[in-house]
Amino acid sequence: MFGLIGHLTSLEHAQAVARDLGYPEYADQGLDFWCAAPPQIVDTITVTSVTGQQIKGQYVESCFLPEMLAQRRIKAAIRKILNAMAHAQKNGINITALGGFSSIIFEEFNLNQNRQVRNIKLEFERFTTGNTHTAYILCRQVEQASQKLGIELSKATVAVCGATGDIGSAVCRWLDAKTDVPELLLVARNQERLQLLQEELGRGKILSLEEALPQADIVVWVASMPKGVEIDPSTLKQPCLLIDGGYPKNLGTQIQHPGVYVLNGGIVEHSLDIDWKIMSIVNMDVPARQLFACFAESMLLEFEKWYTNFSWGRNQITVEKMELIGQVSLKHGFRPLLEF
Structure with a gap:
C-alpha cells in the first residue's frame, strides 16, 4: 500500500475542507486547534496502471497549515510532519510521499535526527519526498x-x-x-x-x-x-x-x-480515472486524472514494489534517477500537464 502525506493551503481552506469531509469539530476552529489536531487518514485510493495493475493507497492529512510557519510555530510544524509519518507507518503503509511543505520542513529542520515518535521508531525507507519525479x-x-x-x-x-x-x-x-x-x-x-x-x-x-x-x-x-x-x-x-x-x-x-x-x-495527468476525492479538495481542474508529481512518485514505487526512499536528502537527485522514474512514469500511464 502507498501513502500520501499532505496539507491544505490555509486555515480558511482547512476549515472549508473539514466541513466537506464531515469533520464539523474541525470546521470552525482557529489555528491553536489545528496546531494540536492529530493526523487523520481521510481518503482511500485506488489507482489502475495502463498495464492493468491495480494498487491501493491512503491519504494522510497532517493538519499542518502554512500559517504555522508564518507565525513562528515551528515546533508545531515539525510535530505535525513527524506525527503524520508515524501515523502512516503505524497503519502499515509501505511507501509514503511527503507532499507540499512536508518534505521541505523535514529537510530544513533535519528531522532525520528524530527517529523516535512516542513508541514508534520511524523507518525512513518507507518515505520519499517525491522530488525526483517532480x-x-x-x-x-x-x-x-x-x-x-x-x-x-x-x-x-x-x-x-x-x-x-x-x-x-x-x-x-x-x-x-x-x-x-x-x-x-x-x-x-x-x-x-x-x-x-x-x-x-x-x-x-x-x-x-x-x-x-x-x-x-x-x-x-x-x-x-x-x-x-x-x-x-x-x-x-x-x-x-x-x-x-x-x-x-x-x-x-x-x-x-x-x-x-x-x-x-x-502536475501530472493519469491516463485512467483514479478513485479518490482528495484532488477535488485541492482544486485540480480534472481531479480524477490530475495530481502532484510527488504524490505520483509513491504510486510508481508501489507499482514497481520499490520500497525505498527513492528521493531523500538535499541535492541528491541525479539525472540517471530522473530518467529511471520517468521511464516507469510513462510505463504506468502518467504524463506532464501541458494545458495553459
Missing part, C-alpha cells in the same frame, strides 16, 4: 510546452528560481545534461549555495530575480512566489513561458498578460 516532470514540461509555444530551446534563456533547492538543482542538472539550452540563469537567496551549484554545472549566471526575469524566455519557479513580490508582466519577453512549480500555486492569478503563458508545474 523535477523530471518540470523538465519535461519545459521541453514540451516550449515546443507548443514555438520557443526553441537551442536559442532560449531559462531562469530557474529556487535553483539551489533539491528540485531546483535537479532541474538545472537535467537542463545542462539533457538539453541544448545555451543560457541558464540561477536565482536563489543563498549566494554560497548558488556558487557551489555554478561550480558543479560549470556554467550558469547568478542573477537577482529582477535581473533574470526580463532576460528569460522560460522561467521555472520551484517555490511559490513570495508575498510582497510583484512582477510587471510588461517587462517579460513575449512569448514567455512561466512554469509554476510551487505550492500553493499563485503565478496564474497574479500574472495575466498577452504573450505570457503560465503552466501549473509539477
Whole structure:
C-alpha cells in the first residue's frame, strides 16, 4: 500500500475542507486547534496502471497549515510532519510521499535526527519526498510546452528560481545534461549555495530575480512566489513561458498578460480515472486524472514494489534517477500537464 502525506493551503481552506469531509469539530476552529489536531487518514485510493495493475493507497492529512510557519510555530510544524509519518507507518503503509511543505520542513529542520515518535521508531525507507519525479516532470514540461509555444530551446534563456533547492538543482542538472539550452540563469537567496551549484554545472549566471526575469524566455519557479513580490508582466519577453512549480500555486492569478503563458508545474495527468476525492479538495481542474508529481512518485514505487526512499536528502537527485522514474512514469500511464 502507498501513502500520501499532505496539507491544505490555509486555515480558511482547512476549515472549508473539514466541513466537506464531515469533520464539523474541525470546521470552525482557529489555528491553536489545528496546531494540536492529530493526523487523520481521510481518503482511500485506488489507482489502475495502463498495464492493468491495480494498487491501493491512503491519504494522510497532517493538519499542518502554512500559517504555522508564518507565525513562528515551528515546533508545531515539525510535530505535525513527524506525527503524520508515524501515523502512516503505524497503519502499515509501505511507501509514503511527503507532499507540499512536508518534505521541505523535514529537510530544513533535519528531522532525520528524530527517529523516535512516542513508541514508534520511524523507518525512513518507507518515505520519499517525491522530488525526483517532480523535477523530471518540470523538465519535461519545459521541453514540451516550449515546443507548443514555438520557443526553441537551442536559442532560449531559462531562469530557474529556487535553483539551489533539491528540485531546483535537479532541474538545472537535467537542463545542462539533457538539453541544448545555451543560457541558464540561477536565482536563489543563498549566494554560497548558488556558487557551489555554478561550480558543479560549470556554467550558469547568478542573477537577482529582477535581473533574470526580463532576460528569460522560460522561467521555472520551484517555490511559490513570495508575498510582497510583484512582477510587471510588461517587462517579460513575449512569448514567455512561466512554469509554476510551487505550492500553493499563485503565478496564474497574479500574472495575466498577452504573450505570457503560465503552466501549473509539477502536475501530472493519469491516463485512467483514479478513485479518490482528495484532488477535488485541492482544486485540480480534472481531479480524477490530475495530481502532484510527488504524490505520483509513491504510486510508481508501489507499482514497481520499490520500497525505498527513492528521493531523500538535499541535492541528491541525479539525472540517471530522473530518467529511471520517468521511464516507469510513462510505463504506468502518467504524463506532464501541458494545458495553459
